[in-house]
Amino acid sequence: MTIVTADSTSYSLSFEVENEMRKESQRSASLEEEWNFTHKDVENDNVTRSNSIIMPKPKEPMHLTFNDVCTYVPAELQVPGIVNTVKKLAKACAKGDAGKVPERQILHSITGVVNPGEVVAIMGPSGSGKTTFISLLAGRNHLRTTGEILYNDQHKPTDKAFKRQLGYVSQEDVLFEGLTVFETLYYTAVLRLPRAMTNEDKRERVSIILEVLGIAHVKDSIVGGIRVGRRGISGGEKKRVAVGQELLYNPSVILLDEPTSGLDSTTSLNLIHTLHDLAQAGNRTIVTTIHQPSSRIYQMLDKLLLMGQGHLLFYGDASAATDYFATIGYTMPYGMNPADYFLDVASGWSGEAKDCGKLVVRDPQLKVLLGALAANPHRRPGDDLGHTMKNPKESEEEKLQGASYVTQMYVICVRSMKDRRFERFSVDALGTVFFMAVLCGILWWQKGVGANLATVTGASDVAALLFFLISFLSFNLLFTSIFTFPNEKTMLLKEREAGVYPISAFFFGRSAADVPLDTTIPICVTTIIYLMVGLKPDVVAFLLTMVVVLITCFTAASLGLLIGAACLNLKRAQSVATVVMLTLMLTGGFFVQNIPVWLSWIAYLSYIAYAWEGLIHIQLQGRIPECPATDDSCAMLTMGAVKFDTLGPQIGILLLMLVVFRAGVYLALRFGAKSR
Numbered sequence: 001m002t003i004v005t006a007d008s009t010s011y012s013l014s015f016e017v018e019n020e021m022r023k024e025s026q027r028s029a030s031l032e033e034e035w036n037f038t039h040k041d042v043e044n045d046n047v048t049r050s051n052s053i054i055m056p057k058p059k060e061p062m063h064l065t066f067n068d069v070c071t072y073v074p075a076e077l078q079v080p081g082i083v084n085t086v087k088k089l090a091k092a093c094a095k096g097d098a099g100k101v102p103e104r105q106i107l108h109s110i111t112g113v114v115n116p117g118e119v120v121a122i123m124g125p126s127g128s129g130k131t132t133f134i135s136l137l138a139g140r141n142h143l144r145t146t147g148e149i150l151y152n153d154q155h156k157p158t159d160k161a162f163k164r165q166l167g168y169v170s171q172e173d174v175l176f177e178g179l180t181v182f183e184t185l186y187y188t189a190v191l192r193l194p195r196a197m198t199n200e201d202k203r204e205r206v207s208i209i210l211e212v213l214g215i216a217h218v219k220d221s222i223v224g225g226i227r228v229g230r231r232g233i234s235g236g237e238k239k240r241v242a243v244g245q246e247l248l249y250n251p252s253v254i255l256l257d258e259p260t261s262g263l264d265s266t267t268s269l270n271l272i273h274t275l276h277d278l279a280q281a282g283n284r285t286i287v288t289t290i291h292q293p294s295s296r297i298y299q300m301l302d303k304l305l306l307m308g309q310g311h312l313l314f315y316g317d318a319s320a321a322t323d324y325f326a327t328i329g330y331t332m333p334y335g336m337n338p339a340d341y342f343l344d345v346a347s348g349w350s351g352e353a354k355d356c357g358k359l360v361v362r363d364p365q366l367k368v369l370l371g372a373l374a375a376n377p378h379r380r381p382g383d384d385l386g387h388t389m390k391n392p393k394e395s396e397e398e399k400l401q402g403a404s405y406v407t408q409m410y411v412i413c414v415r416s417m418k419d420r421r422f423e424r425f426s427v428d429a430l431g432t433v434f435f436m437a438v439l440c441g442i443l444w445w446q447k448g449v450g451a452n453l454a455t456v457t458g459a460s461d462v463a464a465l466l467f468f469l470i471s472f473l474s475f476n477l478l479f480t481s482i483f484t485f486p487n488e489k490t491m492l493l494k495e496r497e498a499g500v501y502p503i504s505a506f507f508f509g510r511s512a513a514d515v516p517l518d519t520t521i522p523i524c525v526t527t528i529i530y531l532m533v534g535l536k537p538d539v540v541a542f543l544l545t546m547v548v549v550l551i552t553c554f555t556a557a558s559l560g561l562l563i564g565a566a567c568l569n570l571k572r573a574q575s576v577a578t579v580v581m582l583t584l585m586l587t588g589g590f591f592v593q594n595i596p597v598w599l600s601w602i603a604y605l606s607y608i609a610y611a612w613e614g615l616i617h618i619q620l621q622g623r624i625p626e627c628p629a630t631d632d633s634c635a636m637l638t639m640g641a642v643k644f645d646t647l648g649p650q651i652g653i654l655l656l657m658l659v660v661f662r663a664g665v666y667l668a669l670r671f672g673a674k675s676r
């Protein structure tokens with residue numbers, strides 16, 4: 001389907017024709033209804049003819065009510081860890097208030113109603129509680145909160161099933177830097193739109209969103225960022241992509257935290273204009289925090305929710321705010337932008353202009369203003385609004401929300417591979433491993449041929465090479481893998497909060513995405529070294545070597561993922577990985593044979609030891625000279641073969657470790673990946 005411009009009168013016709021075609025193709029009735037809107041609808045709605053009107057309408061309008069919302073944070077720094085917890089408890093016991101955490105109130109009794117079709121702007125100075133409040137409306141804040149937030153008088157924002165109907169754009173752009181704009185929106189569409197929709201329709205919806213948000217011209221540009229080391233689309237375009245991700249599944253409620261921050265005034269105006277149109281044309285409920293709107297943006301707002309130090313200073317029609325503040329003694333100076341004036345009032349800067357145009361601090365603690373507000377409260381629109389309680393049953397379509405489990409895994413896998421296409425097979429990454437492979441080949445050139453193995457020195461050279469091969473490959477993979485989950489943590493948390501997929505789908509999809517890298521590089525490196533060093537010229541030995549190397553690499557990668565998933569913090573993950581890796585290498589049997597008894601158990605955890613023993617078994621068993629009883633370095637060579645007579649146990653133990661590490665990754669993600 002072609003995308004039509006808003007000014008074209010032919011768009012209604014083309015949509016009707018499209019709808020007829022949809023009926024013929026027997027798609028679900030509810031989906032058709034969603035798209036079945038005509039030019040007449042638009043005229044009746046009396047809205048500006050911007051691109052927003054080509055968006056389908058959401059299913060159900062939503063009233064939002066928040067009543068007496070109060071939020072508290074711990075008043076003291078909460079440092080995690082056993083020592084700090086014990087110290088804190090001891091201190092509290094000494095004071096006699098054990099169990100009580102001193103708290104600071106950051107939201108004070110915020111009350112109001114937002115109707116469908118309205119754009120409500122939350123304004124206030126920095127630190128006044130805007131982000132805290134909007135994240136509560138989105139069910140994404142886990143601070144202690146009292147009061148009630150309800151949608152249509154029945155849905156709490158934290159209800160898992162309801163979260164899918166809320167669009168939430170956070171202050172930071174959470175996007176995959178390695179994807180293009182189209183890919184970003186398309187994969188979101190596949191994950192979040194009903195599985196009953198065809199792929200073509202999902203693409204079409206993405207195209208509509210691109211048009212609506214004015215980013216169609218950059219659809220094939222990469223998002224870009226520091227991680228991928230490439231400059232991509234601009235900050236404003238990123239913000240619009242983030243908004244587009246939420247608009248895609250057409251929620252009835254859209255909540256945005258500072259969508260205009262970092263945008264120039266015209267781009268901000270365009271974005272608010274689009275939101276305004278989306279609210280009016282689709283009867284959507286839109287709440288946005290906004291820092292310092294221009295007077296033109298301010299005129300476009302339906303309602304203003306003004307906050308100061310966590311208190312609600314004003315909630316009502318944006319156009320009525322100036323008059324109301326004048327009635328309580330806060331008259332706006334002539335010609336001033338109302339938004340600027342209200343921010344001054346909320347910050348305590350509300351006096352008359354003095355010398356040099358400076359303002360005086362009239363009430364830094366807002367006490368006078370709060371007193372005036374209490375004496376003459378503003379009647380908030382909607383306070384007396386009687387809206388009917390609806391009790392809609394979960395429809396068949398809702399049950400089919402989102403992609404199937406297999407599709408979720410597939411999309412997570414493909415999206416992840418594409419996101420890392422610049423890093424994974426980059427010249428730097430490939431250059432490093434192939435340089436090391438060729439260097440090894442040169443240093444150990446033909447050391448593995450039969451004649452060289454006849455001496456203890458020659459055999460120990462090969463044993464050293466096998467140890468280096470296994471350590472180098474697993475070191476490389478382990479340190480690549482620890483970045484995976486810390487890097488994707490914000491995206492994982494965002495999508496988990498929105499209930500886009502279960503953690504197991506992410507786990508399997510993400511694990512599958514690593515398979516190409518975890519296999520291609522080890523296979524190439526091992527083949528280069530095998531041929532250059534002249535290891536056992538036997539197909540079975542070559543294949544067995546490859547099997548041991550690959551299982552070891554998967555095990556190392558799993559250990560890296562486990563460390564990354566358990567820490568979810570890059571610095572800590574790097575420290576832990578260094579300690580673990582060096583310990584496993586040192587106890588692997590190559591450097592030290594006589595490990596103190598009380599430490600000897602660590603040797604049994606060293607996957608490097610099992611892998612090395614396996615390779616020695618394949619390459620050196622029966623090919624090395626008999627060792628004199630007193631020759632320790634010779635005994636070292638046979639060590640791999642003495643533990644087990646066959647190769648099976650080494651492979652079995654490596655596989656067992658692989659399964660245990662992977663299960664650990666799943667559990668770490670399941671119980672550790674939570675927003676705090």
Ligand SMILES: Nc1ncnc2c1ncn2[C@@H]1O[C@H](COP(=O)(O)OP(=O)(O)OP(=O)(O)O)[C@@H](O)[C@H]1O
Nearest residue numbers: 073074106124125126127128129130131132133143
């Ligand atoms: N998890 C938390 N722990 C401690 N203090 C918090 C927490 N969350 C919010 N606060 C405090 O609550 C107050 C309101 O913060 P919030 O981020 O909501 O303000 P804001 O109006 O969005 O500010 P800005 O415009 O600068 O983003 C601040 O004093 C902040 O320090």
